[in-house]
Amino acid sequence: MSSIQEVQNEIISEFEILGDDKESTIFYIMELGGGLEKFPEKEQIEENIIKGCQSKVWLIADEKDGKVHYQADSNTDITKGLISLLIRVLNDRTPQEIISADLDFIHKIGMGGIIGSQRSNGLAAMIKQMKLYALAFQTKQNA
Amino acid sequence: MDNAIEKIRQSFPILHQEVHGKPLVYFDNAATTQKPQSVIDSLSRYYYHDNANIHRGAHALADRSTGYFEKTREAVQKFINANESAEIIFTKGTTESINLVASTFGRKFISAGDEIIISTLEHHSNIVPWQMLCEEKGAVLKIIPINEAGEILFEEYEKLLSPKTKLVSIVHASNALGTINPVERIIEAAHSVGAKVLLDGAQSTNHLEIDVKTLDCDFLAFSAHKLYGPTGLGILYGKRELFEEMPPYQGGGEMIKEVSFEKTTYNEIPFKFEAGTPNIGDVIAFKYALDFIQQLGKKYIKSHEDELLAYANQLLEPIKGFIPVGTASNKVSVLSFNIKEMHPFDVGMMLDAKGIAVRTGHHCTQPLMKRLGLEGTVRASFAVYNSKLEIEKLAEAVAQIARIKNK
Numbered sequence: 001m002s003s004i005q006e007v008q009n010e011i012i013s014e015f016e017i018l019g020d021d022k023e024s025t026i027f028y029i030m031e032l033g034g035g036l037e038k039f040p041e042k043e044q045i046e047e048n049i050i051k052g053c054q055s056k057v058w059l060i061a062d063e064k065d066g067k068v069h070y071q072a073d074s075n076t077d078i079t080k081g082l083i084s085l086l087i088r089v090l091n092d093r094t095p096q097e098i099i100s101a102d103l104d105f106i107h108k109i110g111m112g113g114i115i116g117s118q119r120s121n122g123l124a125a126m127i128k129q130m131k132l133y134a135l136a137f138q139t140k141q142n143a
Numbered sequence: 144m145d146n147a148i149e150k151i152r153q154s155f156p157i158l159h160q161e162v163h164g165k166p167l168v169y170f171d172n173a174a175t176t177q178k179p180q181s182v183i184d185s186l187s188r189y190y191y192h193d194n195a196n197i198h199r200g201a202h203a204l205a206d207r208s209t210g211y212f213e214k215t216r217e218a219v220q221k222f223i224n225a226n227e228s229a230e231i232i233f234t235k236g237t238t239e240s241i242n243l244v245a246s247t248f249g250r251k252f253i254s255a256g257d258e259i260i261i262s263t264l265e266h267h268s269n270i271v272p273w274q275m276l277c278e279e280k281g282a283v284l285k286i287i288p289i290n291e292a293g294e295i296l297f298e299e300y301e302k303l304l305s306p307k308t309k310l311v312s313i314v315h316a317s318n319a320l321g322t323i324n325p326v327e328r329i330i331e332a333a334h335s336v337g338a339k340v341l342l343d344g345a346q347s348t349n350h351l352e353i354d355v356k357t358l359d360c361d362f363l364a365f366s367a368h369k370l371y372g373p374t375g376l377g378i379l380y381g382k383r384e385l386f387e388e389m390p391p392y393q394g395g396g397e398m399i400k401e402v403s404f405e406k407t408t409y410n411e412i413p414f415k416f417e418a419g420t421p422n423i424g425d426v427i428a429f430k431y432a433l434d435f436i437q438q439l440g441k442k443y444i445k446s447h448e449d450e451l452l453a454y455a456n457q458l459l460e461p462i463k464g465f466i467p468v469g470t471a472s473n474k475v476s477v478l479s480f481n482i483k484e485m486h487p488f489d490v491g492m493m494l495d496a497k498g499i500a501v502r503t504g505h506h507c508t509q510p511l512m513k514r515l516g517l518e519g520t521v522r523a524s525f526a527v528y529n530s531k532l533e534i535e536k537l538a539e540a541v542a543q544i545a546r547i548k549n550k
Contacts, residue, residue, distance in 0.1 A: 020164070021164075022163040022164075022495075022496040023163070023493070023496040023497060025496075026492055026493055026496050027493075030489065030547075054488065054504075055486065055488055075486055075518070076486035076488045076489050077485070077486065077489045078488065078489050078492055079488075115492070116492075
């Protein structure tokens with residue numbers, strides 16, 4: 001399995017191909033959302049909504065063999081695409097790897113310029129929630 | 144492009160730019176309009192040459208700024224045909240104008256059991272101040288329902304009216320849907336039970352001829368920045384006799400006649416409601432925005448915008464997946480819509496990538512969206528500087544975006 005940094009580098013080169021073309025970039029992000037694992041309908045509940053996002057984002061996580069597995073969904077395609085990128089980087093890793101991950105691909109692909117400030121805040125809220133899950137699992141492991 | 148429109152566009156420097164490598168198409172005019180060169184020049188001229196605090200300065204600059212400041216008040220008076228310039232209060236915006244009435248008219252004239260009527264179409268700024276007032280006073284807020292097209296049900300409104308009704312606060316033109324309310328009839332009916340009427344003119348004053356004497360509204364609230372003027376400036380018109388009976392809004396400088404620690408007496412209107420140093424530079428620049436509108440004439444502006452709206456409907460309606468929202472027969476130039484199977488946020492972002500600026504979301508009208516069973520809409524709103532060519536670009540973009548999910 002590739003390291004967190006390797007997956008981030010893959011994403012950076014994919015976005016490099018798209019260049020400055022905002023339209024293609026947005027379209028690409030939307031397409032990525034289509035690749036998300038199917039989210040269980042019964043989990044589309046208020047408790048699983050990430051606070052701080054303008055659109056609705058549901059996130060759940062469980063732990064298997066010491067690794068964290070995330071599932072997410074959203075009511076907007078662009079947000080689905082954004083969270084699918086985070087899942088691609090962070091899924092099925094140990095809590096410690098997730099907690100200490102420096103997600104520099106977001107800055108390197110110029111995500112702020114692509115999605116604007118409001119959605120960037122939402123993206124930061126998603127990362128925070130993913131790390132909080134990892135922290136909770138780590139605390140449980142150490143208990 | 145139409146020569147007249149091309150000439151108008153020349154006065155708006157901001158329109159001549161590219162965003163994301165595409166020429167800007169600015170269709171977020173219901174949120175705020177762009178400013179003509181004359182307004183921009185006035186702002187810089189004020190800070191270059193005339194800046195001084197007004198009304199009490201004993202020097203040439205203060206005298207000059209006071210003169211310009213009061214000229215705008217007179218221009219606003221003429222713009223809405225008020226009886227006198229003392230009936231024009233400068234505020235921060237429509238929201239503050241409404242809050243001023245809620246706070247002062249409310250303090251004096253609303254008591255437990257009284258009723259205030261608003262409609263389902265209202266912006267949050269014409270809902271929340273009344274909810275706060277009703278909670279404080281034990282008054283009751285009544286809501287006029289609407290039909291599927293986004294028009295108020297007049298018979299239902301008449302049923303809500305009673306001697307308990309103290310105020311009807313209603314939007315003239317809906318920001319989310321564009322519906323123009325039959326305000327003449329609404330005002331007449333309210334007056335017949337002795338209620339006062341506040342018109343939220345934020346979305347109407349830039350499109351429609353407004354004559355407060357003919358309308359006979361008691362208050363009119365609107366914002367300069369939706370009228371090609373500067374941000375942070377609003378207007379509250381009110382009838383003299385009401386303003387005189389209402390207590391002051393905020394305490395401070397300018398609003399007083401005489402202050403002692405025992406008792407303070409208040410200044411005459413309009414100053415009674417203008418505590419503190421006002422937004423002088425923006426007030427002065429606003430006159431140039433009003434001049435711009437007067438030079439073109441509301442009749443011309445409305446007919447051009449009507450033409451744009453009709454053209455947009457004609458081009459967008461046949462697009463597979465296009466769902467118009469708000470189909471009232473009488474509208475200002477607001478086109479709210481959704482695309483089947485797509486979230487308005489996604490549509491807005493894709494339009495932005497094509498250089499087209501629209502607004503998406505609930506447009507600060509959550510109760511209205513709930514009534515329509517929608518999370519939000521995409522809203523394109525047109526101003527006098529928009530062209531048919533831009534409408535064609537919008538239609539082409541919407542068609543392309545709609546095809547993603549509607550093949």
